[in-house]
Amino acid sequence: WKGWSVSFAFGLTQFDGDVRQYDHYPAFQKSSNFFELGSAASFSLTKQINSFYSLSTELSSGSFSGLRKKNEYLGYNVYDPYQNYEGNGDKFLASFNEIDVILNIDMTKTMAYFFKPKKTDKLTFETKLGVGYNIYNSVRKNLFSDTYIYSFGYLDEGSNSPGTNYGSQKKSFFSSPSETVYIYGLQAKYKLNARISLFLDYTVRSAKTDKWDASIMSTQNIKDKFSFLSVGFTYRIGNHDYFKEWESPIDGLTDDVSTLFVKIDGFTDDADNDGVADAFDKSPNTPLGVAVD
Secondary structure (H helix, E strand, C coil), rough: CEEEEEEEEEEEEEEEECCCCCCCCEEEEHHHHHHHHEEEEEEEEEEEEECCCEEEEEEEEEEEEEEEHHHHEEEECCCCCCCCCCCHHHHHHEEEEEEEEEEEHHHHHHHCCCCCCCCCEEEEEEEEEEEEEEEEEEEEECCCCCCCEEECCEECCCCCCCCCCCCCEECCCCHCCEEEEEEEEEEEEEEEHHHHHHEEEEEEEEECCCCCCCCCCCCCCCCCEEEEEEEEEEECCCCCCCCHHHCCHHHHHHHHHHHHHHHHHHCCCCCCCCCCCCCCCCCCCCCCCCCCC
């Protein structure tokens, strides 16, 4: 079990794509209590390979959403295959389940190649790079009337007519659409004790296509993505003492030079001042002034 650990996290998601009102903060629709921020949870199993990096398998589940008012669509053609868009803006809600494979790189130790860092036994920073498989269900509706516009991963869809309520029956898990995602992020981890660490994680998941918001448009956002800001904890199952396997090149060079100086001093010391170094002196206690050969 050496190097194995499990982690759990919970946090907020924020979408970035066609159906998004603002670039830097979430929008809110008071009339329907609709908020652009969503939530998600994740569970991961990690194997520490050495002090530099580890590999993780992560499972995550949650939702993300977005809205866009009509003035933000000026100059664009709204995606509306069923002619359901009423012209006042739209919003979407997507739920997802995802499995990822992630490479975690310990930046605290990696930076030792460039400078000698201060010893930080408690706080470390890691970068994350990975790829994932995302299964989702997404439905887009009119902003004010909440009537159906379009969806991916729903059984019921079509042109609105009296009595219809499309976008309410999700497809089964294995029939729902899927998406390849590319992952990058940063994690700050604080060690509480030998077993448990707390962490703050910011990860971005970028889709290969433009379907998460049920809107395929040529806007400034070519590909959909969403960020996940979470807090959580890690529990180490086995021994994680990898420090003896790692030594800074600078520290090693310093030790080698110090040892070399000690050896040089040993060859040049002459305690009795007779002109013969102690390392070669067969009579190390020659009286002062006595000639030697």
